[in-house]
Amino acid sequence: MISISKPVITNKDIRDVSAVLKSGMLIQGPKVKKLEEKFAKYCKTKYAIAVNNGTAALHTSLYALGIKQGDEVITTPFTFVATANSILMQNAKVIFADIDEESFNLSASEIEKQITKNTKAILPVSLYGRPFDQKINQLAKKYNLKVVEDAAQSIGASRNREKSGNLADISTFSLYATKNIMSAEGGMITTNNHELAELCRRFRHHGQSEQTRYQYHDIGYNYRLTDIQAAIGLNQIAKLEKITDKRNENAKKLSEGLKKIPGIIIPNIPKNMRHAFHQYTIRITPTFKLTRDELKEYMAQNGIITGIYYPKPLHLHPHFEKFGYKEGQFPVAEKLAKEVLSIPVHPLLTKKELTKIIEIINNASKKRNA
Secondary structure (H helix, E strand, O other): OEOOOOOOOOHHHHHHHHHHHHHOOOEOOHHHHHHHHHHHHHHOOOEEEEEOOHHHHHHHHHHHOOOOOOOEEEEOOOOOOHHHHHHHHOOOEEEEOOEOOOOOOEOHHHHHHHOOOOEEEEEOEOHHHOOOOOHHHHHHHHHOOEEEEEOOOOOOOEEOOEEOOOOOOEEEEEOOOOOOOOOOOOEEEEEOOHHHHHHHHHHOEOOEOOOOOOOEOOOOOEOOOEHHHHHHHHHHHHOHHHHHHHHHHHHHHHHHHHOOOOOEEOOOOOOOEEOOOOOEEEEEOOOOOOOHHHHHHHHHHOOEOOEOOOOOOHHHOHHHHOOOOOOOOOHHHHHHHOOEEEEOOOOOOOHHHHHHHHHHHHHHOOOOOO
């Protein structure tokens, strides 16, 4: 069976985790500090703040920006629910805008239609590993808004040689087990703003400053990362460039093998971008011989696991529908949710497995509809 994701775990990871357990320094210790330093250096930001997961990173960032009840934050309906839930966690209002059909990311022109006097921030997602549109930064400057990048899937990506994590006022990463690099579970925040960094550090530790413990400046949560997780993350970030290069190499082979198949649209990468290929996502259009769901089933029957990210846009789920959202409001997101299929691209794939993936999709293109 060819899996869609496969964490890279080595004997060194196991030894380093064991060493942390033996040290007795388990929570927010030297390993976490070192991981923050490595992360900031990699993203070329001044600060990196570790937290216990990607959702906590989003929530913490919105708090640091002062997002509160009555504020509006514009984001995409075509993402994992944590993106929008983090806005609700600050009692702010989620404002969706439609996406661009080619990039799967927020459309700057659609964002502008949603801006009101209550808009305080834009939360673009660098989906599948492709950095968000730089026009969003220009739009934010025009309207005096803050930009929070959800970079959960885009570690290693860049736009105009600027790394994901250094493309917004504040950026957030996930180090969940299936991400390009991981710490089993974890998150990271990057920024160049000292005040934002300090607010994030307080928020992750019950509102305490690291300089004055037991003095509580504001509400906070227990969002700290463990040194056990950081030990894994340190080994992972050391391999990040090789992992990203391998994902891009695999993606190139997939594109070469699939580009001529009628009814399939392969990812497009602009020349000024480096894609992280957290997912290699194709679109199955009506001219293909099988429907998207039929192709997914056919590939499973042939030992290839695929994923649909995401089968239903967020605005069509109950806890967003209650805010007045309804079908038809974001037609591009709704259309792509019916077409997207992510196929294996992870760095542990063999040449034989890549060839099999391409062959199976080619074979499917010659079948009649089930």
